[in-house]
Structures are given as C-alpha cells and as structure tokens.
Amino acid sequence: MDPMTPTSPPPPTSLILIEGNRLLREGLTAMVGHQEDFEILAALSDREGVLQKVQQLKPRIVLLDLGPRNQDDVRLVETITREHPDVKVIVMDLLPAQADIIEFVRAGASGFLLKDATFDEFLKTIRLVASGTNVLPPPLTDSLFSAIVNHEARRERVFLSSAVTLTKREREIVRLIAEGLSNKEIGLRLNVATFTVKSHVHNVLEKLALRSRVQIACYYTREGTTQIDSAADESRMRR
Secondary structure (H helix, E strand, O other), X not given: OOOOOOOOOOOOEEEEEEOOOHHHHHHHHHHHOOOOOEEEEEEEOOOOOHHHHHHHHOOOEEEEEOOOOOOOHHHHHHHHHHHOOOOEEEEEEOOOOHHHHHHHXXXXXXXXXXXXXXXXXXXXXXXXXXXXXXXXXXXXXXHHHHHHHHHHHHOOOOOOOOOOXXXXXXXXXXXXXXXXXXXXXXXXXXXXXXXXHHHHXXXXXXXXXXXXXXXXXXXXXXXXXXXXXXXXXXXXXXX
C-alpha cells in the first residue's frame, strides 16, 4: 500500500438497545448517535422480536435493560450468545446481586452497566466489551471477579476431551486471560498483534468448547497447575 494513501477509519461499533423506559431509551439513542464510533441499529422497548433483530441486523453489542425480574433475561442472553457467538451482551441494571451476576456470566454476558453510571462510563464499558474485555460493575470488580471464577470452577467439570491439546502460545494466552489481561495487554506482553491474540482466543474457545473469557479463566483455575503450567514446564525442559 502506498504510505501516502489515507487509511479508512474502522467501522463504528453497531448496537441494539433494549430499554423499556421510553425517556431513557430515546435519550441514550440520541446521545450515542453523536459518537462517531457507535451506530445504534435498533432501539427496542421490549424483548419481542429481539432474536429476529439480532439475526437480521447482526450487531456487535446488545445492550439489555433487565427490567422486571419476571422476564427470563438469562435465557435470552444465553440464546443470543449461543446462536451468535460474535455478539456481545451488556446487561444494564441497578446494582445486581452477586448470584444474578454469576447467572448472567454463565449465560454469556460480557459486561454490566449500573443504571447510575455516568455517560462516560457507559461509553467506556461498551468500548471495552467491543475490544474483548469483560466488564463487571466497578464497585465489585476486584472481589467479584475472583468469586465468579471460583464459583464456576466448582461447578460441573468443563467440557474437555482428553484428546484436546493447546499449543504453547494458546497455553500462555489462557494463563494471561486468567490474570485478567485484555487482548491488547496480552499482545503487548507477548509482542504480537492484537488481531493475533484474538485469533488464538477464538481457537482456545473452540478447542475447550467454551463461550467466554471468564470460562477460560475458570478452566485455568481448575486445570491450570495440572495441564497448562505443567505442559509449559515440559516445553521449557525440552529446549
């Protein structure tokens, strides 16, 4: 490519917003519409037709207001992330209970937004999730992430075939994900491009039959010393 040729800006992050409060829905739509790196494809007042909209519009992010607790939002998140692995779901609520957060993480949610967040925090969360980072409620991040990982690790054994083998680089990335590093931070640590890290993460998810980075961290918590770290030690000894 000619170095003088200007590069095109990346496409905006596409969003579907599900918010029952009309004033909040229209306000967020208007405010986000002024951001060059975001594009709201649809703003819905309820869950009817959400799956069809996701299938039709293929957003990068779904922003889901939890609303009344009688709605099966966990199942909706699980269906979206199962049928559309490239779509990230951010849950919006007042400060949720730890049990609720664990349920949504298990269902595949990638981020949480508190209803009293500032607009800057709102935008930052979306940008982080779009880049591949899982975001928990800020007041709970430090303690809760460990709690979720440990809770998941105690649950049913991760679906893992003994025939599955991770490459040395994939084992390194699993370990760094468990440390809480983002794709960009992993790339800097390993001196590789962020795109390369994303590719490795995709391969790890497929090999381990997992759906999210949190589940990768859970896998490392459960299997790390017996499979990941020992394999890495063997690799170093063969050099």
